[in-house]
Amino acid sequence: MDGHVNIDRDDKVVAVEDSVNKGVKKKRRSQNQEDASGGQPPTQSIQPGAQNDGGVALDTNAAFSNDHVQENGPQGVVRRHQRGGGGAEQEPAGSAPPARRGTTQETRQSRHPPGEWEEVEEEEEELKYGAQHVIKLFIPVSLCMLVVVATVSSVTFYTEKGTYLLYTPFHEESQSIGDKVYDALRNALILLGVVVALTIVLIILYKKRCYKIIHGWLLMSSLLLLFIFTIIYMMELLRGYNLGMDWITVSICVWNFGVMGMVSIHWHGPLRLQQAYLIFIASLMSLMFIKYLPEYTLWMVLAVISIWDLVAVLSPKGPLRILVETAQERNEPIFPALIYSYTRMTQMLLEMEQWRAKLVHREKEIPQGGGMQKMDMWLEMEMLRLIPFHKNNARICLVNYYQLNIQPLKLDEITKIDAMEKDKILPERGVKLGLGDFIFYSVLVGKASSYGDWNTTIACFIAILIGLCLTLIMLAIFKKALPALPISITFGLIFYFSTSLLVVPFTEQLASEQVYI
Amino acid sequence: MCLAKLPNERKLTLCRKYYMAGFAFLPFMWAINAIWFLNEAFWAPPYPEQKQIRRYVIVSGVGALLWLVGLISWVVVFQQNRSVWGATADYMSFIIPKGVP
Numbered sequence: 291m292d293g294h295v296n297i298d299r300d301d302k303v304v305a306v307e308d309s310v311n312k313g314v315k316k317k318r319r320s321q322n323q324e325d326a327s328g329g330q331p332p333t334q335s336i337q338p339g340a341q342n343d344g345g346v347a348l349d350t351n352a353a354f355s356n357d358h359v360q361e362n363g364p365q366g367v368v369r370r371h372q373r374g375g376g377g378a379e380q381e382p383a384g385s386a387p388p389a390r391r392g393t394t395q396e397t398r399q400s401r402h403p404p405g406e407w408e409e410v411e412e413e414e415e416e417l418k419y420g421a422q423h424v425i426k427l428f429i430p431v432s433l434c435m436l437v438v439v440a441t442v443s444s445v446t447f448y449t450e451k452g453t454y455l456l457y458t459p460f461h462e463e464s465q466s467i468g469d470k471v472y473d474a475l476r477n478a479l480i481l482l483g484v485v486v487a488l489t490i491v492l493i494i495l496y497k498k499r500c501y502k503i504i505h506g507w508l509l510m511s512s513l514l515l516l517f518i519f520t521i522i523y524m525m526e527l528l529r530g531y532n533l534g535m536d537w538i539t540v541s542i543c544v545w546n547f548g549v550m551g552m553v554s555i556h557w558h559g560p561l562r563l564q565q566a567y568l569i570f571i572a573s574l575m576s577l578m579f580i581k582y583l584p585e586y587t588l589w590m591v592l593a594v595i596s597i598w599d600l601v602a603v604l605s606p607k608g609p610l611r612i613l614v615e616t617a618q619e620r621n622e623p624i625f626p627a628l629i630y631s632y633t634r635m636t637q638m639l640l641e642m643e644q645w646r647a648k649l650v651h652r653e654k655e656i657p658q659g660g661g662m663q664k665m666d667m668w669l670e671m672e673m674l675r676l677i678p679f680h681k682n683n684a685r686i687c688l689v690n691y692y693q694l695n696i697q698p699l700k701l702d703e704i705t706k707i708d709a710m711e712k713d714k715i716l717p718e719r720g721v722k723l724g725l726g727d728f729i730f731y732s733v734l735v736g737k738a739s740s741y742g743d744w745n746t747t748i749a750c751f752i753a754i755l756i757g758l759c760l761t762l763i764m765l766a767i768f769k770k771a772l773p774a775l776p777i778s779i780t781f782g783l784i785f786y787f788s789t790s791l792l793v794v795p796f797t798e799q800l801a802s803e804q805v806y807i
Numbered sequence: 808m809c810l811a812k813l814p815n816e817r818k819l820t821l822c823r824k825y826y827m828a829g830f831a832f833l834p835f836m837w838a839i840n841a842i843w844f845l846n847e848a849f850w851a852p853p854y855p856e857q858k859q860i861r862r863y864v865i866v867s868g869v870g871a872l873l874w875l876v877g878l879i880s881w882v883v884v885f886q887q888n889r890s891v892w893g894a895t896a897d898y899m900s901f902i903i904p905k906g907v908p
Binding site: 525528529532533534535536537538539540542545546547549550553554558559560563 | 821828831832833834835836839842843878881882885886889896899900901902903904905907
């Protein structure tokens, strides 16, 4: 996905340089530095050597060195042009922007690595920001697990067996492990079938533009979670701690809690509150899984779902990928309430809509043909095409927002937009994690903790965080939406079974034999 | 959502909507409103809508506090008198705590 953006940037650079307006790009560059690195030493100082060995002054002011390089040396332009791939250069410079855009979109899929110099720049940026992303995702994931583990280990309701989900008709009542595994496999496949079917229904609805139904669906599910499941949770919590409570207090609390949750998730609310609600919803959901899935089925489901995640996000006809691509085509966001982000994207989208309306309005005003105005218009349109592109990302997958640093540049190019509008749209870069990932991570850790063994729990916790780290590293390398479940869940399962079957018996044996290593 | 990036009139409408919604037995919404707009109402550089926002914030905060006090006192009263009230209290109970054996 990031490749697309790089390409856009390349094309744009070409277009800009072909046009009369060069100050535009200068701004773009300097804005890039300010915005992306925020006062850190400019990584671009490496680039002039890499991108243009035409011996342009390297001692110019770092913020502007690139511009001089690019403006003075046409060589550099050509080379980047070539690296960027075929699409854009086939057209004569300065031709009508819509046509260029068409070719860009066509060639998007094929061209990935745009150029060494950009890669150097971006990799360095990613290394700088990687740690922040990791930390910012670790905290919510850990919080979600903490809620689940605390609940599982303090309230017996969630570990009692007896009632199971409708989707798991085989209850693993047989004694032999083989039968249990067979039951678990069948259950997991049924559950997977349900998940696949629902995903396909979602995609069909999305393809048919039945947004009302989808939003209704999401509203209903969050309503269910925020009210009914909260009441159940509260009841079990109170029962677990043996506290008396009257209906009046409970109803007031649940009413307040639920309504505020709906408002902050689906409408406007403080970002922290929204994040808290999403974490809570995810933990409620995973508690439900822990409670209502039979033991072996749960482990099997984790494995099966992570494989499904892999397929759905990465395979060319994977449903989540289709979802992402459709959303991109339509320049639309993917629904809130499905993704945890540490920056507010949904809000930005609303602003974006208004802004786009304004632009459309403006397009009517401006007569076609004026060079500068046309350029600006094109840049604006290009930007509009790009911005939603970043928002629309898959549901149960990690989404890369590194490319967002391109937007401020584009915004800055457009001189007509006043500062207020710019501020509204200036995005913060970030990584998004689907709520499904939260749920299944917590399911794994919660289930591990339900056996009451802290060694295993902590091993699973660490394994999942390591997996998340690796996924983020992969994200920096591959620069496209990746499934977040497979690595983490594989690690988690390996750590769980190895710890509970090998390490713990071993240490217990050692302890009982009084052997100290 | 970042309040600082919103235009002033939208801040005001948002604050007003939260304030109005709070009347539907939603003191939590008032509390959120008061906390969220606290900075806007008192420490942000002045702008025309600020006065109204400040009023909404103050009323919401006071309302939320009153609700909190009311709710806590009700819970205390109920917990104190649960055994005295007998069947009525049992009828009102969401959870009746078990006695310790």
